[in-house]
Amino acid sequence: MKILIDTFGADAGYKITIDGAIKALEKRKFTPVFVGNEENIKEYINSRISDYEIIHTDNFISNNEDPVRAIRGKKDASIVLAYNKLKEEGYDGLISAGSTGGLLAGGLFIGGRIKGIKRACLAVSLPSLTDEITLLMDSGANMDCKAEMLYEFALMGKVFLENVMNVDNPKISLLNVGLEEHKGNKLTKETYGLLKESDLNFIGNIESRDLFTSKSNIILADGFDGNIALKTAEGVLKLFGKELKNILYKSSKNKIAGALIKNDLKKLTEKFSADEVGGAPLLGVKSYVYKAHGNANETAFANGILGLMDYIDKDVISKIEGELND
Template sequence: MKIAVDGMGGDNAPQEIIAGALLALDEYPDLEIRLYGRQEAMKPYLKEHDRLTIIDCTEVIEPEDDPVRSVKRKKDASMVRMAQAVKDGEADGCVSAGNTGALMAAGLFVVGRIAGVDRPALAPTLPTVDGKGFVMLDLGANAEARPEHLVQYAVMASIYAEKVRGISNPTVGLLNIGTEEKKGNELTKATYPLLREAPVNFIGNVESRELLNGVADVVVTDGFTGNIVLKTIEGTAMSLFSMIKDVFTSSAKTKISALLVKNELSGLKSMLDYSEYGGAALFGLKAPVIKAHGSSNANALFNAIRQTRTMIESDVAGTIHRTLKGDAEK
C-alpha cells in the first residue's frame, strides 16, 4: 500500500510531517510512503528508510495562495505532485496539512470525482463526551447545497462510519434548529423526506447543542452552516481551556490544585482534539484524500495516515461508487 504525503503542508512542516510519516512506517510494515517537498528543506529531518521515497519539488502552495489558481499554475508544488501521484496510480491515497482550498481543488481537478457524486464534501470526525466521535459534513467544501447533495453526503459518510470507524448501521441526523419534521429552512424541509427514503439509518433532525453528546454517528448539513459549527466548537474549546488555565494560575492554592489534576486535564484536552481521530476526509473522490489539521504535530499526521490506510484497505471510494450507482439505477 502506497500513500503520498505533502511534506511541505502545515504550520509545522516539514519536521512534524516527516516525524509522523516515520511513525506510520514503523507501525505498518505493509506501508510505503512517497514524500513530496523541497529536499533541501526536508533533509535535516529525514532518516534512511527502505519504504520511504523522497520526491523533490521546486514549488510550495502557501496558505495565502488562491486555491484554484495555485493548483493550476504551480504544477511542481508538493501538493499537486502528491495528487498527481494518486491519479497516475503511483499512490493509493494522499495526505496534506496544507492549504485546505487548494487540497480540495487538487482532489477535484487532479484526483477526480467519483461518477455519480455531484459535489465532494469535507468531513472530519468531531469529538463527543463519550469519546466515540461523530462524522459531520459538509464543513466547508461547498458553501451551498441542494437536498440531493445532503443525501449523497449521508450515504458517503455512513459508508465511512461503518468501514473505517467500525460502527454497525450508523445513525444519521440532519442538522436543524429543532427536532420536529417541519422545522427549518427550505433546504432542511426538502431534505428530510429524501433522507427518510435513502439507504441510511436516518433518525431525523438533530440540534447543534446535542452534537457533542453523540446524538448521531453522522450529521449532515450545508458547508456554510457546517463550517460555522466547526469553528464554534474549536473556539469554545480554546476559550474554555484558557479560562480553566486562568483559574488554576490565579493563586498559590489553585496552582497546587492544578498539579494534582494535571493528567486529567491533559486527557480532557485530548478528548476535545479532533485531530486525534485523524484528518478531514474529502468524500466523493476516486481515492482517499485526507486534510490533516494545519497545526498537525507528528501524532496528528500519523493519525491522518492511519485513517488513509484504513480507507484504502476497506475500499471506501469503491463502495461509495457502487452504492450511489445502484441507487441511481433503481
C-alpha cells in the first residue's frame, strides 16, 4: 500500500510528518510517498527507512488562501500533486495536516465527489467517557449547509461506523440549542424533519454539553457550528488540564496526592487526547483522504496514517456508493 504524505501544513513542520510515518511503519508495512522538498526529506530520513518515494515541490496551499482559487491556480502545490497522483494505479490514500479548505477543494475538483453526494465533510472522532464512538459531522469543511447535506453526512457516517468501527445501527443526533423538536433555526428544523422520516436510527436533538457523554454515535452540524463546538470543547479541556496541573504542584501535600493517582490521571488524559485518533476521514469524495490535526505530534500523525489505511482496507467509498444506489 502506498500512502501519500503531504509534508506541509503541520504546525511543527515537515519533520513531524516524517517521524509519524516512521512510527506508523513500526506497526504496519506500507510505502510512504512524501510530497515536499526532496533535499530536506532525504536529509531528515537519513537512511532510517529505505522503501519510500518523494514527489518534489516547494509549493503548498496556506490557510490564508482562497482554497478553490489555489487548487485551480497552483498546479505544483503539494495537495494538488498528491490528489493527481492518487489517480494513478498503486497509490491508495492521502494524509495532510495542511489547509482544510484546500483538502476539501482538491477532493471535490480533482478527486471528484461520490455520485449522489452534494458535499464532502470531515468526520471527527470525539473523546468519550465510555468506549462508545462518537463522530462530529461536519467539523469545519462546510460553513453553510442545507438539510439535504446533513442527511447525506448522516448516511456516510453510518456506513463509516458500521464498516470501519464495527458500530451496529449507529445512533444519530442533531446538534441544537435544545432537545425539543421545535427548537433551532431553519436548518436544524428542516434537517430534523428529514431525519425523522428516514430509516436511520435518529434519536433527536443533542446539546453541546453532551458532546462527550456517548449519547449518540453521530452528531450532525454544519461546519460552522461543529467547528465552534469542537474548538470550544478543546479549549475547555486544555484549560482544565492546565489548572489541574497547577493544583497538583501547588504544595507538597498536593504532589503526594498527585503521585497516588498518577496512573488514573494518565488514563484520563489519554482518553481525552486527540493523539489517539490522529485525524478525520474526508467523507464524500472518491479518494481516500485523512485530515490530520495542524498541531499534530508524531504519535498523532502516525495514528492518522494507521486510521487512513484501515479506512482504505474496509472499502468504505464503494460501500457508501452502494448505500446511495439501494
